Amino acid sequence: MRILLTGKNGQLGRCFQDAVAGSKHELFAFDSTELNIASAQQVTAIFAEVKPDIVVNAAAYTAVDKAETESEMAHAVNEAGVKHLAQAAESLGIPVIHVSTDYVFDGLAVEPYKPSDQTAPQGVYGASKLAGEQALAQVATRYLVLRTAWVFSEYGNNFVKTMLRLATERNALSVVADQYGCPTYAGDLAKAILALCDQYEQTGELAWGVHHYCGDLPTSWHGFARTIFAKGLKHGAIDKIPQLTAISTDQYPTPAKRPEYSVLNTDTLAELGVQASNWLMALDRVMNKLQGNAK
Numbered sequence: 531m532r533i534l535l536t537g538k539n540g541q542l543g544r545c546f547q548d549a550v551a552g553s554k555h556e557l558f559a560f561d562s563t564e565l566n567i568a569s570a571q572q573v574t575a576i577f578a579e580v581k582p583d584i585v586v587n588a589a590a591y592t593a594v595d596k597a598e599t600e601s602e603m604a605h606a607v608n609e610a611g612v613k614h615l616a617q618a619a620e621s622l623g624i625p626v627i628h629v630s631t632d633y634v635f636d637g638l639a640v641e642p643y644k645p646s647d648q649t650a651p652q653g654v655y656g657a658s659k660l661a662g663e664q665a666l667a668q669v670a671t672r673y674l675v676l677r678t679a680w681v682f683s684e685y686g687n688n689f690v691k692t693m694l695r696l697a698t699e700r701n702a703l704s705v706v707a708d709q710y711g712c713p714t715y716a717g718d719l720a721k722a723i724l725a726l727c728d729q730y731e732q733t734g735e736l737a738w739g740v741h742h743y744c745g746d747l748p749t750s751w752h753g754f755a756r757t758i759f760a761k762g763l764k765h766g767a768i769d770k771i772p773q774l775t776a777i778s779t780d781q782y783p784t785p786a787k788r789p790e791y792s793v794l795n796t797d798t799l800a801e802l803g804v805q806a807s808n809w810l811m812a813l814d815r816v817m818n819k820l821q822g823n824a825k
């Protein structure tokens with residue numbers, strides 16, 4: 531199949547390129563300068579040129595805190611951008627696989643969020659991503675929204691790389707221990723998306739609508755940091771573990787409010803044979819790749 535990928539330089543974009551490299555699909559991958567999804571004209575022109583069979587949207591405005599003061603930009607990409615992709619895909623009669631976030635929820639749940647649960651974003655980023663989901667649902671006949679969470683990889687900026695850097699710079703660190711979620715390896719998400727592309731190619735169908743894809747074991751940011759340090763030391767990515775203090779969200783104020791509990795229920799994808807990300811195993815792989823100096 532001819533797969534059109536947006537946001538090729540992001541964590542997911544790079545992992546998806548790696549995943550497709552071993553497949554029989556033809557990939558047409560674009561960065562934000564080659565294909566700015568906020569521009570309807572650019573989207574229309576590239577779709578006409580590529581004539582894809584399916585679209586994978588890995589492009590997003592992902593600066594959660596900055597979004598609080600850049601609402602227009604966040605919505606231009608995460609809402610209008612998704613709408614442009616949906617319109618162009620619809621005019622070609624092709625489906626869109628789109629990625630969204632756990633931050634569409636308010637975090638007040640006491641059990642993992644199902645795709646059908648009530649959304650109530652706490653910040654501009656979450657609101658812009660939810661608006662994108664809604665725009666897609668309004669315009670596209672066949673689409674998948676995969677909500678994911680706490681994404682890490684060997685590429686770009688993420689919590690794993692930040693913790694490893696801080697471990698070399700500091701002797702002591704404080705990390706929030708009262709926000710719970712599921713770390714997700716972007717490489718596993720990429721493989722899950724590729725598996726869905728394969729299913730679509732074979733059957734012409736997919737379980738259209740909203741699904742959740744994330745790591746299999748919930749933790750807190752503090753728990754995630756502790757695991758990163760243990761594995762970092764084991765793999766030689768750091769040579770000492772800093773003293774780690776658990777703090778509350780109140781003690782680490784950020785411009786954007788984050789959900790306290792954003793564990794996602796991944797059952798609907800498991801029923802399709804797509805297993806959740808084994809993030810502990812993936813963390814070992816990422817440590818190895820970082821030792822090989824992926825940037």
Ligand SMILES: NC(=O)c1ccc[n+]([C@@H]2O[C@H](COP(=O)([O-])OP(=O)(O)OC[C@H]3O[C@@H](n4cnc5c(N)ncnc54)[C@H](OP(=O)(O)O)[C@@H]3O)[C@@H](O)[C@H]2O)c1
Pocket residue numbers: 536537538539540541542543561562563565566567568588589590591592607611629630631632659678679680681682686687716
């Ligand atoms: N990272 C997380 O923890 C997390 C958590 C939950 C959900 N998600 C979702 O998962 C998906 C993938 O996230 P990620 O971590 O791979 O994000 P990322 O590393 O921040 O990559 C996003 C990519 O989108 C590109 N982009 C931004 N504006 C664009 C535009 N107008 N047109 C085209 N491309 C544009 C960026 O390019 P430039 O660098 O050139 O701007 C960047 O390469 C996103 O939908 C995100 O909302 C992420």
